[in-house]
Amino acid sequence: MNHKEIIQSTEKYVAEEFSSEGSGHDWFHIDRVRKMSLRIGIQENCDLFITEMAALLHDLDDWKLTNSESAGLSKTEGWLNKMDIETATALRILRIIDEVSFKGAKTNTPVSSVEAAAVQDADRLDAIGAVGIARTFAYGGHHGRLIYNPEVRIDMHEDFDSYKKSSAPTINHFYEKLLLLKDRMNTQAARTIAEGRHQFMLKYLDQFFDEWEAKK
Numbered sequence: 001m002n003h004k005e006i007i008q009s010t011e012k013y014v015a016e017e018f019s020s021e022g023s024g025h026d027w028f029h030i031d032r033v034r035k036m037s038l039r040i041g042i043q044e045n046c047d048l049f050i051t052e053m054a055a056l057l058h059d060l061d062d063w064k065l066t067n068s069e070s071a072g073l074s075k076t077e078g079w080l081n082k083m084d085i086e087t088a089t090a091l092r093i094l095r096i097i098d099e100v101s102f103k104g105a106k107t108n109t110p111v112s113s114v115e116a117a118a119v120q121d122a123d124r125l126d127a128i129g130a131v132g133i134a135r136t137f138a139y140g141g142h143h144g145r146l147i148y149n150p151e152v153r154i155d156m157h158e159d160f161d162s163y164k165k166s167s168a169p170t171i172n173h174f175y176e177k178l179l180l181l182k183d184r185m186n187t188q189a190a191r192t193i194a195e196g197r198h199q200f201m202l203k204y205l206d207q208f209f210d211e212w213e214a215k216k
């Protein structure tokens, strides 16, 4: 298979795997991340095949979506094998995926390649702005969380474990993650886009709290 065919097969496989995902990590999230990764990737002179593959596969074995640590080969490794992708390329893709995810306010997740920078930025951009707000409430609802409870304080998670276990209301998530993301972008292209989305969220939160207090 050539690169184009591998991308097409991967797209089909991932779309099927995510067809019944209701927590905001649906196929369209993957597709937006793919498009944004390529947009950033072009500006950053990335290897676009590796960038696109990593974007398509980045949530397949995500800790938020798979309940247990799966033993043996991950779905992603299995798929890369099946696509007969050479080992060096497969390892680069797997490394990018490993570097993409957000692990809490105080846990750093550095990237080791421009491709990882592009995909990580694209994934984080999808968590903010209008789409990010929608996804955040979808995820919260999926996990039975309250929209907001003024009595639950904001918690800047010290480590990945406490972040994973958090069951705080969804509004807290803005302060524990979403509003931090604009300063965590790797690329200039993403920083510019993030700034606009960040301002939109601040405006949204202002309106939210005004309505909460019956001020507007």
Ligand code: NI
Pocket: 029, 033, 058, 059, 123
């Ligand atoms: Ni993602």
